[in-house]
Amino acid sequence: QSVLTQPPSASGTPGQTITISCSGSTSNIGSKTVNWYQQVPGMAPRLLMSSNSQRPSGVPDRFSGSKSGTSASLAISGLQSEDEADYYCATWDVSLDGWVFGGGTKLTVL
Amino acid sequence: EVQLLESGGGLVQPGGSLRLSCGASGLSFSNSGMNWVRQAPGKGLEWVSGIRSVDGTTYYADSVRGRFTISRDSSKNTLYLQMIRLRDDDTAVYYCAKSGLLNWGQGTLLTVSS
Numbered sequence: 001q002s003v004l005t006q007p008p009s010a011s012g013t014p015g016q017t018i019t020i021s022c023s024g025s026t027s028n029i030g031s032k033t034v035n036w037y038q039q040v041p042g043m044a045p046r047l048l049m050s051s052n053s054q055r056p057s058g059v060p061d062r063f064s065g066s067k068s069g070t071s072a073s074l075a076i077s078g079l080q081s082e083d084e085a086d087y088y089c090a091t092w093d094v095s096l097d098g099w100v101f102g103g104g105t106k107l108t109v110l
Numbered sequence: 111e112v113q114l115l116e117s118g119g120g121l122v123q124p125g126g127s128l129r130l131s132c133g134a135s136g137l138s139f140s141n142s143g144m145n146w147v148r149q150a151p152g153k154g155l156e157w158v159s160g161i162r163s164v165d166g167t168t169y170y171a172d173s174v175r176g177r178f179t180i181s182r183d184s185s186k187n188t189l190y191l192q193m194i195r196l197r198d199d200d201t202a203v204y205y206c207a208k209s210g211l212l213n214w215g216q217g218t219l220l221t222v223s224s
Contacts, residue, residue: 002154035211037155044205044214045155056212088155090211097169099145099157099211 003028004089006102013110017077020105022089024070028100029091034072036065037088039104045088049074076107084109112136112213114206119218126196126222132189132206132215140184143209146191148202149217156202159191163209174200196222 005023012018022034033052037045047056049065052072064075072091076083089102118130132144145160159180160169168180179192189206203217 039155044216047212047214050210050212090155090157098160098171099147101155101157104154 002103003093003096003100004091004102006087006089006105008103009106009108011108011110012076012079014079014081016079017075018079018107020074020076020087020089020107022072022074022102024072024091024100026070027095028070028093029067029072030070031094032092034065034067034089034091036063036072036074037090038083039086039088041086048087079109081109083107112208114208114213114215116204116206116215116218119204119220121221121223122196123224124196124198124222127192127194128196128220129193130191130204130206130218130220132191134187134189134206134208137208137213139182139187144180144182144189145207145209145211146178146180146189147205147207147211147214148200149205150199150202153202158204161189193220196220198222 036049038048039045052067053065062078066073087105093100113135115133122128143163146158161180177195181190201222203219205214205217207214
């Protein structure tokens with residue numbers, strides 16, 4: 001059981017916009033910023049978004065992040081087949097004194 | 111460019127010990143907090159441990175507290191994870207990551223099995 005809650009799966013067709021949610025509490029998302037990661041099977045996680053909505057260099061602007069209260073979201077517009085991967089949210093939990101992750105969302109591009 | 115390279119993984123029997131290493135380059139290692147994150151086969155990401163740069167304060171997940179010890183050698187730009195009393199459910203790819211989990215290594219696989 002993950003501290004942060006994500007839908008286990010999401011899907012879309014090429015060109016569509018999809019959103020992945022990440023729900024937490026006041027001790028984590030409610031008080032800290034959120035990172036998002038993309039992971040292709042067999043590879044290390046890749047940072048997609050830091051501080052809720054900051055894209056590292058090299059990440060396409062099709063990816064955007066937001067946070068409101070104790071929830072965060074990752075949006076992917078203009079969906080491409082190469083976006084098919086697992087996506088994780090993460091943040092620091094001030095009660096647990098550690099990083100917490102969502103269970104991951106498997107994105108399928110139909 | 112920040113580069114992190116883990117090593118030391120392998121096959122260990124339950125109850126055994128192992129030390130993982132993470133060599134760092136492209137960053138001011140002595141001024142960087144560092145973390146270990148693991149991923150069991152077919153499972154999600156789990157934070158394991160972290161160490162602050164400012165004062166060396168260490169943090170552990172409940173699942174490893176008392177069995178794992180994180181440490182660093184700034185003269186060698188290397189992060190360590192000493193693991194004892196290993197269990198089957200410690201089997202995972204172990205990643206080291208820079209503070210804020212902004213940069214990750216490629217991981218090293220630990221298999222605990224008899």
